[in-house]
Amino acid sequence: NAGVTQTPKFRILKIGQSMTLQCTQDMNHNYMYWYRQDPGMGLKLIYYSVGAGITDKGEVPNGYNVSRSTTEDFPLRLELAAPSQTSVYFCASSNTGGGYTFGSGTRLTVV
Amino acid sequence: AQSVTQPDIHITVSEGASLELRCNYSYGATPYLFWYVQSPGQGLQLLLKYFSGDTLVQGIKGFEAEFKRSQSSFNLRKPSVHWSDAAEYFCAVGAGPEYGNKLVFGAGTILRVKS
Numbered sequence: 001n002a003g004v005t006q007t008p009k010f011r012i013l014k015i016g017q018s019m020t021l022q023c024t025q026d027m028n029h030n031y032m033y034w035y036r037q038d039p040g041m042g043l044k045l046i047y048y049s050v051g052a053g054i055t056d057k058g059e060v061p062n063g064y065n066v067s068r069s070t071t072e073d074f075p076l077r078l079e080l081a082a083p084s085q086t087s088v089y090f091c092a093s094s095n096t097g098g099g100y101t102f103g104s105g106t107r108l109t110v111v
Numbered sequence: 112a113q114s115v116t117q118p119d120i121h122i123t124v125s126e127g128a129s130l131e132l133r134c135n136y137s138y139g140a141t142p143y144l145f146w147y148v149q150s151p152g153q154g155l156q157l158l159l160k161y162f163s164g165d166t167l168v169q170g171i172k173g174f175e176a177e178f179k180r181s182q183s184s185f186n187l188r189k190p191s192v193h194w195s196d197a198a199e200y201f202c203a204v205g206a207g208p209e210y211g212n213k214l215v216f217g218a219g220t221i222l223r224v225k226s
Contacts, residue, residue, distance in 0.1 A: 004154075031212045040120070042201060042216040043155075050211050058213070090154060096208040097162065099145050102154035 002026050006091050006103035013081040013110045021076040021106050023091030029101070031094045032074040034058075034066065036087040037105075043090065049074055081110045113138045113204045115217035123223040124192050132187040132220050134202030143205040144185040145214065146176055150198045158200075161185065172196070197224045 007022045025032065030051045035043040035058075045058030049068040063085060065077040074093075078085060088107050092100035114137040124130050136142055143162055147155040159170025166178040176187045185202060199221050203214040 031208075033213070035216075040218055042115075042218040045213060045215075048211055048213055056211065092155075094212050097143065097212065099157040099160050100147075100155070100214065102147075102156070104154045105152075 003101050004103035010107050017081050018079050023074045024072050025093040029093035029095050033092045034076045035090045038087050083110050086110045113215045115202050115204050117217035117220050119220045121221045126226050127191050130189045130192045134185045136204040145203040146187050147201045148198050194224045
């Protein structure tokens with residue numbers, strides 16, 4: 001049982017480049033989330049989804065986009081990368097009312 | 112809107128000593144409350160959760176937490192700390208599945224264990 005799988009684990013982008021962070025879960029969870037973690041700031045919600053075909057913005061959505069075409073996959077797209085997007089990104093999933101299962105994270109540096 | 116405050120950025124305890132990590136939340140209704148632990152370079156792991164019922168909840172690795180509505184607190188405790196407990200701990204509050212099961216996290220408390 002893999003849980004939540006994120007790829008890549010590390011990535012360096014140049015300013016203005018784009019990329020997609022992949023997230024897959026195999027627990028048949030309806031709810032999925034993308035958070036970013038910055039030192040001393042905790043985790044901030046970027047986007048979330050309550051089921052396939054349904055997505056909504058979180059606290060810090062600017063500069064990001066998501067899609068949820070299947071229950072398993074919830075990719076996060078960065079368009080026109082900026083230094084402010086340097087962060088560690090975590091994908092998570094949950095069932096109704098349950099705690100989250102987190103992926104191992106993607107460390108992104110924009111230079 | 113929900114919010115979480117973890118007043119202590121760093122805490123250092125001796126191995127074998129007791130531990131209490133503080134968490135205060137702001138939310139108008141009955142909250143969903145969680146504690147997570149993060150080891151360096153890893154994702155977050157769920158320690159315990161509170162939805163309703165008994166206000167003292169037991170979690171994994173010997174941790175427990177007590178929900179005190181009057182104080183808007185959900186402090187994490189452990190009777191005897193082990194060196195392997197050194198990590199960062201996050202408290203989180205949510206409004207439940209009807210609100211997307213979204214969580215708001217505190218800024219975290221880094222626990223150091225000295226031998």
